[in-house]
Amino acid sequence: MAITINSQTYDLPDDPRTTLLDFLRHDLGLPGTKKGCDHGQCGACTVLVDGMRINSCLSLAAMHDGDHVTTIEGLGTPDAPSALQRAFVEHDGYQCGYCTPGQICSATAMLQEIANGWPSDASESLDGPVEASGAEIRERMSGNLCRCGAYANIVAAIEDVAAQEDAA
Amino acid sequence: MKPFDFQRADGLEHAAQLCADQDSKPIAGGTNLIDLMKLQVETPETLVDIHRLPLGRIDETDEGGLRIGALATNTATAVHERVRSDYPLLARAILAGASQQLRNKATTGGNLCQRTRCYYFMNIDQPCNKREPGSGCGALEGIARLHAVLGTSDQCIATYPGDMAVAMTALGATVEIADAKGKSRSVPVRDFHCLPGDTPWRDNVLEEGEIITAVILPPPVAGKQLYRKVRERSSYAFAMVSVAAVVALEDGRFSRADLAFGALAHKPWHDPRLSALLLGKEPSAKLFDEAAEVLLDSAESHGENAYKIPLARRTLAAVLAEATGMEL
Known part of the structure; x- marks a missing residue:
């Protein structure tokens, strides 16, 4: 049970309630993705899963086994922005x-x-x-x-x- | 979110068995269910992950129609070549709903099963007969701006909020459903959702342990297909009224008039009296008015949603005029 985020591989969280958003921010220390409304209305939590944009607040991390996720940190850096x-x-x-x-x-x-x-x-x-x-x-x-x-x-x-x- | 047991289904029958318990829920895209779990409107003891089941394909049927797998995303359906060319009504209805992020996750089966956005249903501190049978209906005497004017009961005036199913209703599509014993049944989309009556907790005809496997579109028909959604802002909002239409003329008279309406009732609204009235007649403003009369003869408003009755009348007339090339 593993997920790839910005080219690095991680184990999925133990608690199935963990949203992809909380997994990124809280568990992995990737705070670039933002929590706005936490109900899929504002889009601040948008990430790319296998190239498709989704609201990471409305997705359980446990359901991303084998997926490749790109966050804002993976798109570019201050020195080499996209x-x-x-x-x-x-x-x-x-x-x-x-x-x-x-x-x-x-x-x-x-x-x-x-x-x-x-x-x-x-x-x-x-x-x-x-x-x-x-x-x-x-x-x-x-x-x-x-x-x-x-x-x-x-x-x-x-x-x-x-x-x-x-x-x- | 309340704690739950998380199970991954490794096949359709396994999924149906896991879902046979009344405290179990299947999850696919999750865009509606996870939201409702955060609000504790939904508190399943077991969540059954079905999103990896092989139900995502869109295939041609032997009859020349399309079989849209239950796990095909809204995006996959809306951009599918045959949907765009032969069922533009369906592509338009899907594209008129939600945001791209949500459509990328939302599935065909999940979209059919999405729950009402009634404020009282979504708020566990409020009474709601749908969420908590016997607790009363807050909307009846309360904030009812989004609520139903057709087919309501004294228990519930919630609406089915979606767009996709309204198009499928006009197109005469069929829902394919499997159960835990491996048996399959088919239900017309027109009969899939329920009216609230005195069982408002029941959104649709699915029994425990039944899982939607596909929606079948009949072979495409000649004519014009239109989806008109009226909303409070031009994007990313639920309908106040929507009209789906498949309309054809022969010798200047209606030879087809399959109509369905969103945001007016607890289900996508289809009234067979409308095509009976329109078929064989020449389009005219007077005829459209008569159609609206029939559509709305039992309409009942509850304060704030009174606007929906004249809005439905005008939207129907506008769609019929556009479909028949008439200027009103």
Whole structure:
């Protein structure tokens, strides 16, 4: 019974009640992932499990045997930030910063979903192609709340990275 | 969360046996159940992990429809090529619900079984006949903004909150269910959820030890498919009213009008009188009004949810107009 987090392998917790979020923060000392509402409403706890974004507060660690989890700590470091981490700094995509790890994990997966051509509620057609427009980004990021209201800069940061990836 | 015994099911029959006890609950995506366990609305003694069972496939049926495995995630279903091309109503309904993070975990079976978001049900300090039989209904004389106007009882006015099942109701899908003895039965989605009556604790027809294995979509039909969800903000909110429609015209008259409604009742609402009224008639504002009259002839509001009756009327008319290319 083991779980891989940011390329390191750990034993699963003994208490089956432990959520993936509490396992990361409390048991493993990885406090980058944040506990906001603890009920799947705010998105601050968003992590990637095998590349898919989920709310780690609504998932039991015991149900992640064999999974590969990526947290904000695994996306980049202060010296070598990911493109989204750098863009959030450049665009001032936060005020207090509490929702930021969840926003960045969420946006990382979201750009892949767009690259896959997956539609959203904001997409006119279900058949793609999908453009990373402001309306698409706002719809696709609606599971991540920012109490400071830094939304305009968050969208700008994501649009910037989407445009870079498009050009690449 | 109250302590519980955690069991991993190693097969379908094993899962059904473990779930045969009334204090056991299966868990798959967990997005609703874990939330309710934190609130102590759900306090299972045994949690049966079924998420690794091989029930996640989406396959074509011999009849040309689709069999969506109970463990297929909402995301997998919504982005599936055949769902997008032949059942756009289902893709649209799923994409209109929850957030991407939740849809990535939520499963087909779990979504059908999700519980009401009635504030009184979710709060163990409040009376609720669904959570605690005989304790009363707080919503009847209380905050009832999200609550039902059709098919209610004096015990419960909760709504079924989902979107996916509303689309499946309009599409005439079937739920496939297995029990602990390895037997299987099929129930139309239209009959899967219950009305509250005097057993409001009963959300659906599943018996203890029964597990949903799949939802079967019939072969696709010609016509227009629309899902219109009206909510208080444009994303990540439950419906105030939703309408799912599969509509076709022949020689300017309705040749198909399969309609289902969300957020109006304890189950996705389907009224066979609507297609009986519409079929063979030319679309008109007057006809849409007559349809709304039929749909809502038994509607009853409870204070704060009175808005739902005119909203359902207008949303139905708007959807029928859009589906038939009419301007209202």
